[in-house]
Each structure stands twice: as structure tokens, then as C-alpha cells.
Amino acid sequence: MTDAAGLxxxxxxxxxxxxxxxxxxxxxTIVGGIHPYLGQxxxxxxxxxxxxxxxxxxxxxxxxxxxxxxxxxxARMLAELTGRATGLNGGRGGSMHAADFSLGILGANAIVGAxxxxxxxxxxxxxxAGKDVVAVTYFGDGAVSQGVVLETMNLASLWKVPVVLVxxxxxFATTTRVEQAVAGTITGRAEAFGIPASTVDGxxxxxxxxxxxxxxxxxxxxxxxxxxxxxxxxFDAHHTWEHTxxxxxxxxxxxxxxxxxxxVALQGSRIPDAERDRIDAEIEALLDEAVRFAVDSPxxxxxxxxxxxxxxxxxxxxxxS
Amino acid sequence: MxxxxxxxxxxxxLTTEMAADPSVCVFGEDVGVAVSNVTxxxxxxxxxxxxxxxxxxxxxxxxxxxxxxxxxxxxxxxxQIPALLFLAFEQIANQAHKFSLMTGGQVNVxxxxxxxxxxSRGGWAGQHSDHPYSLFAHVGVKTVVPATPADAxxxxxxxxxxxxxxxxxxxxxxxxxxxxxxxxxxxxxxxGVGRIHRPGDDVTVVAVGHLVHDALAVAEELAGTIxxxxxxxxxxxxxxxxxxxxxxxxxxxxxVVDDSNRSCGIGGEILATAAExxxxxxxxxxxxxxxxxxxxxARELDLAxxxxxxxxxxxxxxxxxxxxxxxxESSTAAGLSTATDTEE
Numbered sequence: 010m011t012d013a014a015g016l017x018x019x020x021x022x023x024x025x026x027x028x029x030x031x032x033x034x035x036x037x038t039i040v041g042g043i044h045p046y047l048g049q050x051x052x053x054x055x056x057x058x059x060x061x062x063x064x065x066x067x068x069x070x071x072x073x074x075x076x077x078x079x080x081x082x083x084a085r086m087l088a089e090l091t092g093r094a095t096g097l098n099g100g101r102g103g104s105m106h107a108a109d110f111s112l113g114i115l116g117a118n119a120i121v122g123a124x125x126x127x128x129x130x131x132x133x134x135x136x137x138a139g140k141d142v143v144a145v146t147y148f149g150d151g152a153v154s155q156g157v158v159l160e161t162m163n164l165a166s167l168w169k170v171p172v173v174l175v176x177x178x179x180x181f182a183t184t185t186r187v188e189q190a191v192a193g194t195i196t197g198r199a200e201a202f203g204i205p206a207s208t209v210d211g212x213x214x215x216x217x218x219x220x221x222x223x224x225x226x227x228x229x230x231x232x233x234x235x236x237x238x239x240x241x242x243x244f245d246a247h248h249t250w251e252h253t254x255x256x257x258x259x260x261x262x263x264x265x266x267x268x269x270x271x272x273v274a275l276q277g278s279r280i281p282d283a284e285r286d287r288i289d290a291e292i293e294a295l296l297d298e299a300v301r302f303a304v305d306s307p308x309x310x311x312x313x314x315x316x317x318x319x320x321x322x323x324x325x326x327x328x329x330s
Numbered sequence: 331m332x333x334x335x336x337x338x339x340x341x342x343x344l345t346t347e348m349a350a351d352p353s354v355c356v357f358g359e360d361v362g363v364a365v366s367n368v369t370x371x372x373x374x375x376x377x378x379x380x381x382x383x384x385x386x387x388x389x390x391x392x393x394x395x396x397x398x399x400x401x402x403x404x405x406x407x408x409x410q411i412p413a414l415l416f417l418a419f420e421q422i423a424n425q426a427h428k429f430s431l432m433t434g435g436q437v438n439v440x441x442x443x444x445x446x447x448x449x450s451r452g453g454w455a456g457q458h459s460d461h462p463y464s465l466f467a468h469v470g471v472k473t474v475v476p477a478t479p480a481d482a483x484x485x486x487x488x489x490x491x492x493x494x495x496x497x498x499x500x501x502x503x504x505x506x507x508x509x510x511x512x513x514x515x516x517x518x519x520x521x522g523v524g525r526i527h528r529p530g531d532d533v534t535v536v537a538v539g540h541l542v543h544d545a546l547a548v549a550e551e552l553a554g555t556i557x558x559x560x561x562x563x564x565x566x567x568x569x570x571x572x573x574x575x576x577x578x579x580x581x582x583x584x585x586v587v588d589d590s591n592r593s594c595g596i597g598g599e600i601l602a603t604a605a606e607x608x609x610x611x612x613x614x615x616x617x618x619x620x621x622x623x624x625x626x627x628a629r630e631l632d633l634a635x636x637x638x639x640x641x642x643x644x645x646x647x648x649x650x651x652x653x654x655x656x657x658x659e660s661s662t663a664a665g666l667s668t669a670t671d672t673e674e
Contacts, residue, residue, distance in 0.1 A: 099434030110436040126389070163390075164385065318470065
């Protein structure tokens with residue numbers, strides 16, 4: 010959905026999904042916590058709006074927004090976060106590994122930068138098989154100095170792989186500021202490999218969409234990879250663990266200032282009030298139902314804890330003899 | 331009967347499978363020119379889209395293969411040096427291997443990692459002489475160490491056809507082995523099925539990879555004195571535990587020869603499992619590299635840290651003479667044996 014209302018619907022869905030998920034973390038329904046996507050909704054919404062259903066994405070530890078924007082069922086997503094048998098991954102993956110291969114969501118990945126070569130390999134293979142597939146791979150500013158990401162830029166450019174590298178620069182790698190951790194520039198890294206790169210306002214869904222349409226078109230037409238650096242501000246914690254641990258690495262004033270760049274408010278201002286209210290109500294009903302579905306779903310059977318370890322059903326030895 | 335070398339067997343398996351299945355492709359460094367001699371002729375036959383020379387970016391191309399596998403390809407990655415596995419361990423153990431479970435079975439990752447000349451090549455020193463197969467068996471990657479040309483052919487074929495990641499170590503000590511083979515009998519070898527190269531009644535020697543040939547030589551030396559059964563597990567994960575148990579039912583005595591470092595090597599796991607669950611009438615022994623070994627350069631030092639035939643022979647002779655002491659009343663009373671408590 011590339012229209013203003015469609016983009017609003019997506020950013021609003023992600024925003025409210027994350028807020029509901031944080032409530033479920035607080036009341037203990039979600040164990041292990043989450044990495045909230047609050048403040049970055051425009052990036053997932055804008056990039057996924059530029060994709061076709063057959064295109065693929067890889068996501069990150071902060072991945073709920075990408076998975077939802079690519080079309081995953083919020084109810085099954087929430088069931089995954091709450092560790093239920095009905096979750097996208099049957100409760101085997103949780104927040105950091107949510108995947109729906111039927112929708113081209115090749116999984117969120119808990120190792121920073123690790124999915125970048127996976128998406129690139131998938132795009133290369135799909136092209137080799139004669140399929141019209143573009144891959145989008147998301148990674149944070151913390152990933153731009155990972156060797157594997159830089160190695161992959163080289164491969165992608167060398168072979169003109171149809172992949173779009175989306176760097177979500179939210180200002181922090183956990184608590185380390187981007188200016189403390191990144192020498193040179195993020196776009197400069199891509200440019201060094203001959204990859205066209207641009208920086209956009211990652212708080213503006215329409216700006217992200219415009220850059221994504223251009224990059225996706227370049228990939229689809231054989232022009233190879235692009236990098237889009239989307240600059241946004243992470244409203245909430247690196248991980249909900251911060252809600253209790255409260256590490257001090259940014260001031261309340263800074264956070265308040267950062268939260269003025271609100272993609273949901275911005276996109277909401279671009280559509281009529283009545284339409285916004287209608288979408289909001291629709292999303293609340295959808296999420297009420299999603300929470301109900303997740304909470305009412307059964308946990309997986311512990312007897313199946315090693316199910317799916319091997320494709321051929323090989324059973325690993327038990328831990329007791 | 332035609333004579334087949336181990337290297338040619340690997341090449342033949344790759345050629346066979348690439349011809350049979352267009353989704354099979356080969357990634358690696360210098361695979362076009364075939365510097366390891368494993369991929370000889372493949373570039374000419376199948377072209378650069380299927381025999382892909384990679385830049386020196388092991389981490390990227392290992393996960394690139396994972397992505398390609400998710401999208402329907404069946405990549406075989408050749409690593410020139412076993413220590414490169416340490417570099418790509420994240421991509422194999424933490425990515426490729428985990429996707430099936432983490433996604434609830436939504437996706438398979440059929441990638442084969444092929445290590446021609448694993449272990450010591452003699453004089454290649456600290457960073458080119460590792461044999462880290464136990465590491466992969468430990469994390470649960472299907473792990474294969476063929477000892478003979480026919481098994482190398484059959485196991486590589488099975489590895490490529492398997493829907494999970496499989497790592498195939500072709501030991502430097504075995505890669506020069508040749509055998510007479512009727513090509514018509516070459517066939518896939520299933521994972522998890524060991525092979526008894528030589529039957530015997532007195533001592534079971536479990537030997538991994540190239541050490542099978544050393545164990546066979548020792549068995550021959552001892553023939554007439556001690557009847558040695560040489561058991562080759564062929565795959566370390568899954569392991570043919572029932573095959574080993576059946577051998578120990580006959581012999582009750584066990585020696586394991588394993589080119590891993592001692593602590594946490596597969597040899598320790600074989601001994602532990604035999605001690606817990608199988609028939610042993612004497613304390614078992616294992617011969618391995620030392621704890622935490624780094625192979626030094628000079629030939630004498632390199633060889634000093636690898637299992638030797640003399641060590642195998644001594645261990646077999648010792649285990650043959652040993653037996654567990656019968657449980658006595660005093661040892662039972664002292665709590666040294668609880669056999670009577672657990673007897674059914």
C-alpha cells in the first residue's frame with residue numbers, strides 16, 4: 010500500500026502492536042523481553058510498501074515492524090512472542106527469530122549484520138532460477154562495521170545482486186552512539202563498493218517509500234544493489250530490560266526531543282481525521298483479537314522441544330541416558 | 331577393476347550430482363582452477379554460474395550459501411583450509427544449522443561444507459593443520475569423515491542430497507588413498523551407519539577418518555595374537571551407536587583413535603557412551619591429540635602431537651590384557667560399586 014492512508018495504517022499498526030507487546034512484557038506474558046521498534050515505524054512501512062508479494066526480506070533483533078509490514082498476521086506474531094504453539098514459528102523462535110517464509114519473510118536474526126549475506130544469497134539464487142525477486146535486508150547502524158556486512162556489499166556489487174540494503178540508523182548500538190562507533194560515513198561504506206547510497210529521513214514514511222521505490226526498481230531492472238540509510242530516533246529502550254535496569258546513556262530531554270520526530274503523527278497528519286479514526290479503531294479491534302488469540306493459545310508440548318532440529322526428522326539423543 | 335583415488339571420488343560425486351540436479355552449485359576460493367583438485371573440470375562442464383569463484387570473504391559467502399539454499403539452491407562450499415571453519419563458525423553453527431528449528435520447520439538449509447585435506451598436511455603449521463570435526467558434531471551439524479574413496483563418493487553424494495547442512499571432512503591422511511572399485515557398485519552411503527572394515531573378536535578399535543588405515547595396519551600386525559575389529563563410524567553426527575554396541579557385544583574391549591584434541595573430542599564421547607550404555611569388560615582407552623593442541627611446524631613436532639600406529643598398538647595390547655576387577659563385598663560396602671543396588 011503506497012497511498013498515504015495505507016502507509017498510516019502500517020505505521021499505526023506497528024506502533025500499537027509494540028505498545029501492546031510492551032504491556033505483555035510488563036505483565037510477564039512475554040518472557041525474555043523485546044527490542045521495541047517504536048520511532049522507526051516509517052522505515053518498515055516505507056520499504057515494504059515498495060515491494061511485491063514475491064519479494065523477500067530479512068530482519069533484525071528489532072524486527073517486529075519489518076515482519077508486520079511485510080504482511081505477517083499480527084495474531085500469530087503475538088502468539089510467537091508469547092511462546093505459543095500457534096505462533097508463526099510454533100513458539101520456536103520468539104521475538105528475535107519471527108519468520109513467515111510463505112510471505113517472503115526469511116526471518117529476524119539475533120546476530121547483528123548476520124542476515125545481510127543471507128538475503129543477498131537468496132536474491133542471487135532467485136535470479137539464477139529466473140525468478141523476479143528483490144530482497145530487502147535490514148540492519149542497524151551497529152552493523153555497519155561488521156566484517157560480514159562489508160564483505161557482502163562487495164559480493165552484491167560485484168554480481169549486481171538485486172538486494173536493497175536498508176540501514177536503520179537510530180543513533181545507538183545498544184548504548185553506544187553512532188558517532189562513537191562509526192568512522193567515516195555509512196553511505197561512504199556502500200559507495201566504496203560502487204553501490205549507490207542515499208540518506209533519508211527515516212521518520213517520514215513517504216520519504217522512505219520514495220527512496221525505496223527507486224532502489225527496488227534499480228534492483229529489479231538489473232542495476233544491482235543500493236543502500237538507503239534511514240535516520241530515525243529510537244523512542245524506547247534498546248531492549249525492555251532497560252525499563253528496569255535504567256542505564257543512563259541519554260537524557261530525558263534528548264529523548265523528548267527525539268520523540269518529536271514521530272512517524273505516526275506525521276503520517277496521520279497527511280490523511281483526513283475521519284479516515285485516521287477509522288483506521289485507529291480497526292487496528293485496536295485487530296490487536297484486541299490478536300492479544301486474545303495469543304493468550305488463549307496453548308503452549309507447545311515440551312515433548313516436541315527438539316522438533317524441526319533436522320529436516321529429515323533425525324532425533325538427537327536425549328540429555329539423559 | 332578400475333582404480334579410484336579419494337580425490338577423484340570426491341570429484342566424481344560432485345560431477346554426478348551437478349549433472350543430476352541443476353540446483354547443485356559449488357562455491358569456494360579458486361574452485362574454477364581447482365587448486366585442491368576436487369573441482370577439476372567442473373567449471374568447463376557447468377559454467378561460472380554454477381562453479382562460483384569467491385573473493386576471500388568466507389563469512390559472507392558461507393551465509394550467502396545459506397540464503398541461496400533457502401531460495402532453492404543446493405550449494406557445496408569448498409574451504410581450502412580447515413581453520414577457515416573457525417572464521418565461518420558463526421555462519422554454520424549459529425545460522426545455517428539453527429534455521430530449521432528456530433523457524434519451526436519453515437525452511438531447510440541444504441548446504442554441504444567440504445574440507446579437502448583436513449587435519450595435518452605435514453609442515454603446514456599452526457593455522458593450517460586443525461581437524462575440528464568434533465566441534466561440529468558437538469553443535470549438532472551433521473558431520474562426515476570418510477576414510478576410503480568409495481565412502482568418500484557415497485557420503486558426499488548423500489551429504490549433497492541431504493536437506494540439512496552437512497560438513498564433510500576429507501582428511502589429508504586419507505586423500506591419497508586409492509582402491510580398486512567397480513564403478514557400477516558406487517552408491518550413496520547413508521549417514522549414521524558405521525562400517526566394520528575388519529571383523530575381530532578381542533578388541534574393537536573405533537577409528538575416525540584416515541586413522542582407519544592406521545588401525546587396519548595395526549590389526550594386521552597383531553593378527554594371530556589379538557583379533558582386532560576395526561569399526562569406522564564414517565559419520566560422527568549422527569553416530570552409529572547401535573553398530574558400536576553390537577561390536578562391543580562381541581569384543582567387550584574398546585580403543586578409540588581420534589585426531590581431535592583430547593578434551594571434548596568425539597573420542598571422549600564414544601568412551602563415555604560405551605561406559606554408560608554398552609558392554610565393556612575392561613577399561614577402555616583413547617588416543618587423541620593432546621589437550622588443546624596446536625600443531626607445531628617442524629615435522630618431528632607435528633607428528634609428535636598426532637595419534638600414531640605405535641600408540642594404537644600399545645593401547646590395543648594393554649586393553650586386551652586388562653579387565654574390570656570383579657565387585658567385592660568390601661568395595662560394595664565402601665560405596666565403590668553400586669551394581670547390586672541397580673541390578674534389575
